[in-house]
Amino acid sequence: xxxxxxxxxxxxxxxxxxxxxxxxxxxxxxxxxxxxxxxxxxxxxxxxxxxxxxxxxxxxxxxxxxxxxxxxxxxxxxxxxxxxxxxxxxxxxxxxxxxxxxxxxxxxxxxx
Amino acid sequence: xxxxxxxxxxxxxxxxxxxxxxxxxxxxxxxxxxxxxxxxxxxxxxxxxxxxxxxxxxxxxxxxxxxxxxxxxxxxxxxxxxxxxxxxxxxxxxxxxxxxxxxxxxxxxxxxxxxx
Numbered sequence: 001x002x003x004x005x006x007x008x009x010x011x012x013x014x015x016x017x018x019x020x021x022x023x024x025x026x027x028x029x030x031x032x033x034x035x036x037x038x039x040x041x042x043x044x045x046x047x048x049x050x051x052x053x054x055x056x057x058x059x060x061x062x063x064x065x066x067x068x069x070x071x072x073x074x075x076x077x078x079x080x081x082x083x084x085x086x087x088x089x090x091x092x093x094x095x096x097x098x099x100x101x102x103x104x105x106x107x108x109x110x111x112x
Numbered sequence: 113x114x115x116x117x118x119x120x121x122x123x124x125x126x127x128x129x130x131x132x133x134x135x136x137x138x139x140x141x142x143x144x145x146x147x148x149x150x151x152x153x154x155x156x157x158x159x160x161x162x163x164x165x166x167x168x169x170x171x172x173x174x175x176x177x178x179x180x181x182x183x184x185x186x187x188x189x190x191x192x193x194x195x196x197x198x199x200x201x202x203x204x205x206x207x208x209x210x211x212x213x214x215x216x217x218x219x220x221x222x223x224x225x226x227x228x
Binding site for chain 1: 116143145154155156157160167168203205207209215216217218219220221222
């Protein structure tokens with residue numbers, strides 16, 4: 001699985017859009033970008049994933065650059081409950097290879 | 113709202129004792145994962161099962177750890193004998209693979225283990 005690089009921490013004002021970047025310059029054509037988050041003392045929570053097209057769900061939007069070497073997770077209207085560590089994971093969605101390799105993630109703090 | 117449940121939520125034990133952690137995956141999920149989280153190592157996969165059969169346990173110390181699925185509604189992770197370095201939060205996650213389903217893992221609340 002390709003390596004990812006994320007900033008260790010970010011702040012965002014409550015009500016504003018939080019944009020979390022992730023670099024994955026060695027990503028290969030069949031690797032997906034997944035985002036999970038972990039709120040303090042809880043288990044990780046799936047947010048969204050994508051291959052090459054931008055994706056949106058009820059939680060967030062995922063923007064993947066055309067060359068697929070980086071992506072941005074967007075939380076459109078951040079609330080205090082969005083304070084968490086956000087993990088960007090790149091992996092092949094291969095049956096029999098469901099292992100998630102978590103890095104150190106980005107600690108996002110939402111400021112009131 | 114279907115959730116993964118784990119018991120116990122907290123466990124304090126002494127070195128050398130046996131520890132058993134239990135997980136109830138979401139009903140209908142056919143894949144179960146065990147992860148461990150420490151400050152030093154972060155989140156790491158220990159083992160996972162599909163349809164109750166082990167698929168990958170390469171992350172698990174074989175001499176003292178064992179993972180099983182006695183039935184589709186119960187997964188267990190056992191440590192015998194426990195050591196202070198096993199102190200961590202152990203997460204269980206479940207998912208469903210097959211029929212074109214996406215690879216999403218749903219995590220439980222974790223078991224916080226302290227070995228004195």
